[in-house]
Amino acid sequence: MGNAAKNVTRTEASHTFWSGQPDWGFSQFIPLARLACEPGFLRAGDGALIVRVEVGLGGAQPNRPPAKPSRPSLPAPAPEAPPAAPPRESVGGDLLALLERPGATSDVTLVAGGRSFPAHRAILAARSDFFARLFDSGMSDSSSREVALPDVDPDALVLLLRYMYGVVVEACAPAVLRPAAELADRLLLPAASASLQQRLVAATCPDRLLDDMAWAEARGYGTMLAALEPLYRRDAAKVPSEQVEALAERSPKLMARLHLLLLGRG
Incomplete structure (x- = not known):
């Protein structure tokens, strides 16, 4: 990687593939939750994933343990990717x-x-019913050439404008998911809000699972909260203790419900 790269702290994952061996090619997928939670995988700002590939040709292969015979199995399904923009x-x-x-x-x-x-x-x-009502309201904004949307994340607005025009909620940086879901509710775009909530569930991880649950409860996102509960049952031991304490203070009722869930009484 060079001396300059050694001075940069980041998370990396590496593996060497050998042709003809059971793991030849990309036989496994990295969970989205790992990419979203561990630093170094997704570029800040736009959420881009940077992949570095080195290919070597010729030469003897270094010593490595003999490949273990693999048991035939079905390939793991790929994570569902956000839809691409519609064709021109x-x-x-x-x-x-x-x-x-x-x-x-x-x-x-x-x-x-x-x-x-x-x-x-x-x-x-x-x-959008929000804009339909605004333009028909007869208020000053209804005929103005400029409509101000205070307290709105501009990146979330870009995403939802492209949804309103292109009928597709495109991929976005993880940091945009929450403000975009909130804005979708404000603009009365229920399908977009539901899609964004599903992506939040897919992108969560133990480090922020309880925070996502508290946010979903506060927003009244019952479907999202129900989808997160099985993940808490599975990953409760990995959730940081400070998050448990914070949720107990922020929402005692939700924390009690999760406790009963772990006891099998939820």
Whole structure:
């Protein structure tokens, strides 16, 4: 990796594959929870996963223990990836192109977090009951060329604008999932909110499991909370004690319910 890389502290996972052996190729997947929780896997900001591959050709293979015979088994299913953006030659793709290059067609601008997002009233009203009611309300914002959305994460707004235009909740950085789910509720986009809650469940890990559960309870996300409870039963021994104490203080009722769950009485 070079001397410069030795001065950088980060988490790495490595494995050497040998052709012709049982583990040849990528036969296993790294759980999303591990990528999201351990530092060094996902790049801060956009959540990109950086993979470094070194390929060596020729030469003798170093000494290694003989490969153990493997028992035939079904391959592990791959984690469900967020859907990709719609193809350009589709209605969703064409609308996304209009969102990205609105030009003179834009008739309203959304403002959040100091950033401006040109958009189109007809599309916003058709896709979101929040905007439909706003534009029909007769209030000052209903006819304004600029609509301010205070306390809104701009990255969450970008994600949901692309959903409203392209009908797909695209992949995003883990840090955007919660504010995007909250904004989806505010904009009356239940399908997007449900999709984001499912991704939060898939991305959780013992280090933040109870915090996710407390957040879901506070938001009234019963389906998400129910999906997290089996994970707590499985990983309770790995949950940091300070999280248990924090939840007991923050939500004694939820902590009591989880205790009964571990006792088999939940």
